[in-house]
Amino acid sequence: MSVYVRPPEVLPGISRRRRYTDWVMCGLLGLATLIALIPLGLILYFLVKRGAGQWSGKFFTTDPNGNFLGYPGGIRSALLGSLEIVGLSTVVALPVGIGVALYLVEYGKASRFAGLVRYFIDVMTGVPSILFGLFIYIVLVLSHIGGTFAAWKGAVALALLMLPIVVRSSEVVLLLVPDSLREAALALGAPRWRVVFRVVLPTAGPGLVTGSLLAIARGMGETAPLLFTIATATGLTASLGQPMNSLPTQIFQDITSPRNAVVDRAWGAALTLVVLVLIFNIVARLAARRSRMT
């Protein structure tokens, strides 16, 4: 507690100008943060406002090939199509991605080859998504392998897009598995492959799941790789060898429609898509947090 007040010469405050600047600049930074949050708020607001009203039983159980007048149809084929296509890409991207990450961590830590691979993976993350579509178009569609447009080809394009995400997140997680664990298993006489499958992968499991969920969330939202690979199909099909619908491509199409009812459907579909993506994101984060607590 102060005994008495001394003249300012002994413990002067800093200049008012400096205090003012500090206050203003920190305030500006806070303001910028608020500004950064506004678009998210606005997007969610309008999604709910214009999209929630579209949700109904009919919305999810009819296909978007309704009549010219009246109800234009729901999003059933788009939703199911998305789930199928992304499901297939996951089946492709996860093993390959985790496999590459395993290579980088278990076998290639210091080699130049591994460094090169890592570099190329980084390059892949920067490739615009539409180029993946173009690539698959050239390699699979133009060459007429198994017909022209097909759902599985779109799935491959998505898998290419998801691959670097899976590799990078898996690599981080696998690196976190302590070497002491590996050494303990090896010292017990276990061969390398057993160490990988019985020790490393299970330990890294939750983290791998998190990374995969995030990659899936990303894949669900992509439109461009699907544009020239799955073709536009509004009817419901289950066959992956045929053109198929998907949520993002359906929304993309609907946006440019002159019919208000179709645009409304786009809002409902967009809300559905965002909810799906958010669910994956939230589950991924919860899984990450849970694994960190063990």
Add this chain to the structure above:
Amino acid sequence: MISPEATSKEQTEMSTGGGSAEQTQTVPGGDAAAPDASGQGISVSDLHAYYGQREAIRGLSLDFAANQVTAIIGPSGCGKSTLVRCINRMHEEIPGARAEGSVFLDNQDIYADRIDVTAVRRLIGMVFQKPNPFPTMSIFDNVAAGLRLTGTKGPDLRERVNDALQSVGLWDEVQDRLTAPGIGLSGGQQQRLCIARTIAVAPEVILMDEPCSALDPVATLKIEELMDQLKERYTIVIVTHNMQQAARVSDTTAFMLDGQLVEHAPTNDIFTKPSDERTERYVTGKFG
């Protein structure tokens, strides 16, 4: 406490060393309270410091005499670094850490409610264990860093930077490469650079937290000689785990154990005839 009348005009930094100050009416040569460039004493009173729930300093009271070198010794974890960090109110920068009690700088409690922390730190400088010149700044800019904050400019700035560099004995070594990066210097030179940076803003007190532990013996010696010169103008507090160093440089020594002060006495007495048994065991190397 800064009185309301005083804040009605622009509050500005004032150097107590008789150097220039911007935008004030200070008469060069000093102001009323600090007639010349000499340091003020520090008086710690019933200090308690916490890291979260853990109490690291438990009711410590200690006086640091003006213009003297006081060494703080004690085993690892006794709270010596925490203590000095409480003196310039850096302790509270650690998340979850807080301090209670009083620390008087010339009868002003720096823990009083309306005290401006940044002002305290300008008056109580700190030199850290690991030399930490700003990596992106030149030698000149490093020393000038604190001065620029208070608006010192131009020839005035240059003069004070040169003074500081001369005071630490670096001037001869760096005068022709002031624009070279600060981190290009050797460890000992970097630490002297940091000391120059600290004294450039003309503090009252200089706190040194194990300043030589990262340096070689030659550099250490230079800094110890420097301390002897600096004490004429500043009050110096040095934390050290090296008892020989404490014996060499300090006028008085304080021995801490478990967050409390055990004994504080003239250095000679502490090392030759300590009054507390624990001090005696520590300085004779029986523990620590």
Add this chain to the structure above:
Amino acid sequence: MEAGAATATPSGGRSFLERSPVGRLPDRVLKWGLTFLASLILVLIVYFFIRLIGQSQDALSRFGLSFVFGNDWDVSRNIYHGAPLLIGTLITSGIALLIGVPVAVATALFISEICPRRLRTPLGVVVDLLAAVPSVVYGLWGVFVLIPKLLPAEKWFASTFSFIPFIGGGTVTGPNYFIAGLILAIMILPIVSAISREVIASVPSEHKEAALALGATRWEMIRMAVLPYARPGITGGAMLGLGRALGETIAVVLVIGNAPVIGQHLFNQGYSLAAVIANEFGEAQGIHVSALFAAGLVLFVLTLIVNVIARGFVARGDRGRRGTGATGVTIAPAVTEP
């Protein structure tokens, strides 16, 4: 535990310490299998490049350098000089950087240095959520919310500041460069912010303490100790954001107007490399197709260069640390992939 481990034939056989060739097989399979997968990555990229060049041959040989520098993209006459595409890409990405990077860095500084500790994670999570929104949803929102709501303000701005070249003046169309740039800014915000946050967090506390001990205020400490140290890393983050903006297709094609001209004003319509592919590929024939592939090639090379430079910057920011033992910056944490 091992297959075939205990064969101990006394004369000339394997000792029980050796593993049989069969026992070693799974290990070999695993190793070469994984190596194969890894090399697949290299092969894929190279193969992609080669095929893309192959498909672009026709257009590139027909139009040569004017494909990139000529200003005449005309589908009806089958002339494909792509300057409007390139310029449009650069303009919208430039706007995205101008608006997005300062806000992102400010957000990163606020979250890392200023806001109360318990708010840090939640705020970071919310900012990162912007990256989870699919680009088609950005496009939808852009077309039906952003464009109509900003139109009056844009008109006022264009007429009030018509004396400034490019930024002012001209007829204001709904879809235009500005809207595209604005949406791109929002889209790159999470990645630039996340990288900046990591870089700022990696500033060694000793420098921040040095500044504080000199009596610096919070903002002064940021200016003295944090920003100079973090600059290379933040620049790298900004360039990664640029790479993202260059390649964004869906949101842009919906709000840029798809006019194959070089818009003379900020609020005019334009085109971009990615948008032209999305817009015209479906119905393209003949040399048009090749031209679109060529546009993809230009886009690929452009984003490649930007990304390589960006990673150089982020790495340089990492090397600038002096053995403080921190783990360094992982570029684009998995949460906010572009």
